[in-house]
Amino acid sequence: MEKIFELGEISCPSGTLVVIDGGHLGLWSGERSPSEIDPALLGADTPERAREVTGSVDFAVTGPDASAAARSFDRQPGMMLHDIPASGVADLRRMFENHCQVNALDAHLAAMPSREPHAHRAHRTAAEGGGGFLMFGVPVVAVGGVPRDRRLPVLATRSGDGQGWTEMAVRMSDAPAETSVPLGRIGVDWARVLFGDVDALSAWQHDEPVDGLADVAFWGTAAHAAATAFAAPELDEPGVHGWTDLTVPKAVEKALAVQSWAQEPGRRLMVDFRPHSHHWQIMRRLRASVHESGTLDLGPARVLCAMTACGDGYFPVMADLDARGGVVAVRVSFPGA
Structure with a gap:
């Protein structure tokens, strides 16, 4: 028999929800270019590696067969290829051209004039129906259509004889779910999941103290x-x-x-x-919580971070939809928990 626990509430005034490993938010560029992120945070410990990171390129897949080509090439979610290191650009172009020739697809890679900020990636992904994108190789999920005007409960489910969570869900409505659609998966390296408003995350200070x-x-x-x-x-x-x-x-x-x-x-x-920092504040509340979850207000938004209870991994994210296609819930599953 399953047991359901409330971990807390979030609010999402932008209408776009981001699901991400909270330990990786030090890499989140917000409205800034990802090239402004300190390369040392990505393990670039030499000047050469730092240039690789800051000189990375984003590509858009274009052409009549762009959708089929991006899907079958299957390097990243969606129609964009983000954060390609400078030294890998030629090889990527060659592999993509070969892929299109072999599969008779009319598509091309167009280098973007500038890197796409992470907040823009989330907004664009949500506007396209929700899904995943990469942040320096880390899978992140974004979904739109989230109620803007009220607090939303975050629930966690545990099987009757289990110790860990089988699922976490943000509930948007009490309406019955008619269908469920996959949004992608999140990559977790810090054993925690954060649910947050996309605009609020632009104000997040991961390492810098807010009070000195x-x-x-x-x-x-x-x-x-x-x-x-x-x-x-x-x-x-x-x-x-x-x-x-x-x-x-x-x-x-x-x-x-x-x-x-x-x-x-x-x-x-x-x-x-x-x-x-904001990360310290929310982790302090998380450590004091019986369910290892904590919330933090960032302007008009409230974010929630919770430990997975099963460590790290790649975890699928689903959206439950009502009969009209409205989002009823966004769920993160922890298979095998």
Whole structure:
């Protein structure tokens, strides 16, 4: 027998909902070009790799057979190919031309004059009926037609004998679902899912503190010894010590000192630097929640982040539609949970 729990509520004043791994929002460009994202966040640790990232190109599939060509080429969802590294452009063009020749398709790749911002990708995808797109290779889903004028419950389902969630759903209506359509899948690397208004996400500060402050936390088998050495109080998490509400320079100083102390053999310790960003705020509420979910208000919108309870993976997203084609619910499934 299934059990249903309410994780919280969201609001979506733009009418476009984004479903994404909340841990990846540091890569979200909002209204900016993706080329403005720090290449180091993508693992570009040399000048050459950084140029590859910032010099990436977006392509549109064009021509009479564009839809069939994009679908059968099957490299990315939809009619766009995003974030193609500069060194891979020639190979991609060659592969696409060969694909079209072999399959007798009249289609071409047209390089876009500029990179498409992530918020624009979401708005366009929603306007085209909803679906998926890539953000630096990470699958994201966007859907339109979401009620703008009220809070929407986010529900999670658990099987009677299971410990994890089998599904999370944003409910837009109590109307019965007549059909269900696949929107795509989301890629999760941080074991969490965030449901958020597309415009609100443009204001998201993933790593920068909104109040100029930061916390330092540490835990592990050497935590008690470290707490004694640094006179660090216990925090409101079991087994976790550290400091809260420090200025960023002071927090960096303490984090580096504890990390240096932990380099000695036998001192097993995890040290976490936690700037008071939007990500920190919502994760703090999530950790304090019995269902590992938390909400955060960003302007007129409210977003919700919840742990998957089954780790990472690629998870399918469906839209339930009523008899008129209106969105009744958007569901993320966790197969095997």
